[in-house]
Amino acid sequence: MQVYLSENVFLGLILSAIEVYKSECYGLLLGLRTNEKFIIEFAIPYQSAKRGLTWAELREDKWRIITKIVKNFPKLDVIGDFHSHTMFGESRADVFLGKEDIEYMSENELQMVVAINDKLKSQIWNNNRNGTISGTIDRYHCKIAAYYLTGGKRRNRFPKLAEIHCPFAIGLELY
Numbered sequence: 001m002q003v004y005l006s007e008n009v010f011l012g013l014i015l016s017a018i019e020v021y022k023s024e025c026y027g028l029l030l031g032l033r034t035n036e037k038f039i040i041e042f043a044i045p046y047q048s049a050k051r052g053l054t055w056a057e058l059r060e061d062k063w064r065i066i067t068k069i070v071k072n073f074p075k076l077d078v079i080g081d082f083h084s085h086t087m088f089g090e091s092r093a094d095v096f097l098g099k100e101d102i103e104y105m106s107e108n109e110l111q112m113v114v115a116i117n118d119k120l121k122s123q124i125w126n127n128n129r130n131g132t133i134s135g136t137i138d139r140y141h142c143k144i145a146a147y148y149l150t151g152g153k154r155r156n157r158f159p160k161l162a163e164i165h166c167p168f169a170i171g172l173e174l175y
């Protein structure tokens with residue numbers, strides 16, 4: 001599975017994560033989907049996401065409201081969600097999905113995670129072997145992952161990493 005991110009979307013994800021760092025951000029992904037790929041056109045942060053609220057508490061209501069509105073835009077679909085994982089004390093965040101993250105995934109939807117940490121040293125934006133992309137900007141290190149579900153029954157569903165393509169970001173040294 002491949003996931004295409006535009007400059008817009010890349011910037012949207014990074015800014016959302018940085019704006020509320022070290023809290024977590026939550027938002028919605030809009031775009032197009034085919035059998036082999038997701039093309040993400042917009043990453044829209046939930047404005048009502050508040051510190052301490054869990055993803056689950058937020059998601060259901062927002063999802064319903066926004067899905068209804070997006071139906072009016074025939075070229076756009078609700079593709080999935082994104083949220084950030086952040087550094088907690090000395091413990092650095094990674095993109096692994098938590099139990100709750102998996103619980104609320106459904107088939108044909110993408111779940112993106114931005115892991116954000118204090119930068120240790122500058123790193124040019126690059127593709128990683130597992131499909132994620134990572135790099136530094138300002139004083140932050142970010143890694144972006146996109147998960148999709150492989151089929152199967154609810155209890156043995158298994159999220160897999162998709163391959164992220166973001167031609168805008170790759171090779172950039174951001175300050």
Ligand SMILES: [Zn+2]
Binds near residue numbers: 084
């Ligand atoms: Zn999570």
